[in-house]
Amino acid sequence: MKVHEFQAKELLQKYGVPVPRGQVAESPEEVEAIARQLGRPVVVKAQIHAGGRGKAGGIRLASTPEEAREAAGQILGRRLVTHQTGPEGKLVRRLLVEEALQVQQELYVAVILDNAQAMPLIMVSDAGGIDIEEVAATSPERIHRLVVDPAIGFQPFMGRYLASKLGLRGETVKEAVQAMAGLYRLFVEKDCSLVEVNPWVITTDGRLLAADAKVNFDDNALFRHPDVAALRDPAEEDPLEVEAQSLGISNYVRLSGNIGCVVNGAGLAMATMDAIKMAGGEPANFLDIGTVNNVERVVNSFRILTSDERVKAILINIFGGMARVDVIAEGIVRAFKELEVRVPVVVRLAGTNLAEGERILSQSGLPIIRAGDLGEAAFKAVAAAQGERTPS
Amino acid sequence: MSILVDRNTRVLVQGITGREGSFQTRRCIEYGTKVVAGVTPGRGGEELDGVPIFDTVREAVANTGANCSLIFVPAPFAADAILEAAYAEIPLIVCITEGIPALDMVRVRRYLRDSGIRLIGPNCPGVITPGQARVGIMPGDVFTPGMVGVISRSGTLVYEAVAQLTALGIGQSTCVGVGGDPVIGTTPLDAMRLFAQDPDTKAVVFIGEIGGTFEQEVAEFIGKGLHKPVIAFVAGATAPPGRRMGHAGAIIVGEAGTAQAKKRALAQAGAVVVDSPAQIGLTTRRVLQERGII
Incomplete structure (x- = not known):
């Protein structure tokens, strides 16, 4: 799960990581008031769940409260298009107004999970302010990493080691170690999947501040962090994805093609998308129906796909293991009864309780296009989406 | 003729009385897997299709000589279940459970690192040696x-x-x-x-x-x-x-x-x-x- 920059910074502050002074606002008037209160030049920053805001005009410098108000008027209510938002962009509903920093140096620090070693990893760089992927590609020697053994957790020496790699001196070393300790504690206590500060700024007056922050959370751990779950902003998500969530379908990602997919298992769902692409089509979504044997969930999957106007054909691909094929078949029949299914539906079933599932579909008499294997299913779905008929 | 499991593997099922646990246990037995014990806290002394159920993994191992544990315990409690099996020194643990917090698994992996205990999963279908043993779903x-x-x-x-x-x-x-x-x-x-x-x-x-x-x-x-x-x-x-x-x-x-x-x-x-x-x-x-x- 992602949160906004201002929410990430509130968390950082709670964990003793200094951030610039500032406040979040929803109107130009509020922005002006905050700027006046700060009493110095400010930055006005669009709050959306995407990077690349600066280049897209979503971050503006203002030297007076009036300028801040004017900038806010131009950004608020606009759809910001960055390299991470897709062509439709994201609507700006809130702004973060902060003191503008006099930058002496820009650094980078992040805590992530190192999958290969299965341990948290702290990563720093003296090349802050740029995408870390870019640093990794162009000057990897400027990135320094240290794995934190969960048996002992973060220790001050680890922070001192990384601070020395950054070439920090004097009081800044102590501040950096303290900040890293806070970031690590946040990562572990709130089950984060990423805590990233970029840039991590040393100001001309010697303060070390998190000028921008990104915190992502492990969805699997939200059950034990109701405070974190409450930070979710459904307005930042695709409305169909939000509806899918509310219907108990958590593994749905909307894409741009026209073949809706319902598959069990994430790997098979991805492979089904790949097979569609190989057959010359484009998937409209990723949807892993999961292993819960629940007729209602099949119906709800249909509900989501049939309400997506881009979907021109639906492909059901189920290989039952824990999921039982007969339950899925029952769900398909119910979906046809309860919903208006106007697009062709291609069904491929295999695995647990297949015979019973086959019987249910055959007896239903529904106009379902049957496929025996994955390749055939993808081929028929692509043809159906293009309005061609294939023998079922 | 195989790796990890074969017809001699003695399987213990943690979470045997749950909906999926019991359904899948029956399927394992039908396939020919030697399921020797089950564990559900508070239900020791009961049976599932003739498989004795114990309150703890330690007890189950002591009584049945189980050398492989198959775990169906829900995500919030699954890391604890894996560690219970590891503490009882079961050499092979297969965890089917989906949705375990990543940092729980970090702690589990750290504990298992030098133990010689092998964990398969989590969030997996298990291991099968066709014709011999199905330890999974x-x-x-x-x-x-x-x-x-x-x-x-x-x-x-x-x-x-x-x-x-x-x-x-x-x-x-x-x-x-x-x-x-x-x-x-x-x-x-x-x-x-x-x-x-x-x-x-x-x-x-x-x-x-x-x-x-x-x-x-x-x-x-x-x-x-x-x-x-x-x-x-x-x-x-x-x-x-x-x-x-x-x-x-x-x-x-x-x-x-x-x-x-x-x-x-x-x-x-x-x-x-x-x-x-x-x-x-x-x-x-x-x-x-x-x-x-x-």
Whole structure:
């Protein structure tokens, strides 16, 4: 799960990581008031769940409260298009107004999970302010990493080691170690999947501040962090994805093609998308129906796909293991009864309780296009989406 | 003739009285798996189809000599269940549970590191040695005994690949679903090492997916001189970056996590890379014929 920059910074502050002074606002008037209160030049920053805001005009410098108000008027209510938002962009509903920093140096620090070693990893760089992927590609020697053994957790020496790699001196070393300790504690206590500060700024007056922050959370751990779950902003998500969530379908990602997919298992769902692409089509979504044997969930999957106007054909691909094929078949029949299914539906079933599932579909008499294997299913779905008929 | 499990494996099921736990236990027994015990706290002394149930893993091991635990415990309690099995020194633990917090698994992995205990999963379909033992949730009738090992991060893709192999008369030595989470007990590389040493596995089908660098690890191992053919498919070529595709581990972060980068690494190391998931079986047959294995 992602949160906004201002929410990430509130968390950082709670964990003793200094951030610039500032406040979040929803109107130009509020922005002006905050700027006046700060009493110095400010930055006005669009709050959306995407990077690349600066280049897209979503971050503006203002030297007076009036300028801040004017900038806010131009950004608020606009759809910001960055390299991470897709062509439709994201609507700006809130702004973060902060003191503008006099930058002496820009650094980078992040805590992530190192999958290969299965341990948290702290990563720093003296090349802050740029995408870390870019640093990794162009000057990897400027990135320094240290794995934190969960048996002992973060220790001050680890922070001192990384601070020395950054070439920090004097009081800044102590501040950096303290900040890293806070970031690590946040990562572990709130089950984060990423805590990233970029840039991590040393100001001309010697303060070390998190000028921008990104915190992502492990969805699997939200059950034990109701405070974190409450930070979710459904307005930042695709409305169909939000509806899918509310219907108990958590593994749905909307894409741009026209073949809706319902598959069990994430790997098979991805492979089904790949097979569609190989057959010359484009998937409209990723949807892993999961292993819960629940007729209602099949119906709800249909509900989501049939309400997506881009979907021109639906492909059901189920290989039952824990999921039982007969339950899925029952769900398909119910979906046809309860919903208006106007697009062709291609069904491929295999695995647990297949015979019973086959019987249910055959007896239903529904106009379902049957496929025996994955390749055939993808081929028929692509043809159906293009309005061609294939023998079922 | 196999890796990890065979007809002598004595299986204990943690969470045996749950809905999936009991359903799958019955399927394991039907398949011929030796299920010797179950554990559900507070229900010791009961039975499930003749399988004795105990309150704790320690008790179950002491009474039945179980040497493998199959876990169906819900996600919030699953890490605790794995550690209970490890504390009782069960050498092989297979955890099916999906949705365990990553940092729980970090602690589990750290504890298991020097213990000699092997964990398969979590978020996996388990392990099956066709004709001998099914320790997991796979549809047993798709599998057939033979000489191709299968490793997969995805459960349903194991079934998909194996169904294609079986339909062509190509049997499997053992199939390992290593799991779709970022932190797993046995990585594809670990499983590949086991197959490399198994004299009865003549070739390996490896099914990877986007996210992480497990595929690159396997590629490096193949490149160092694995003398068995590897047929590889990487799911998620069409997945957009930055979006989690169901599996917690299936998210593209950076170039290395893309299907393209993984396929390239595997192909360069000498694996035969399949672009379409519908071609896994046919490609495997072709490779086996070319190498004179069948």
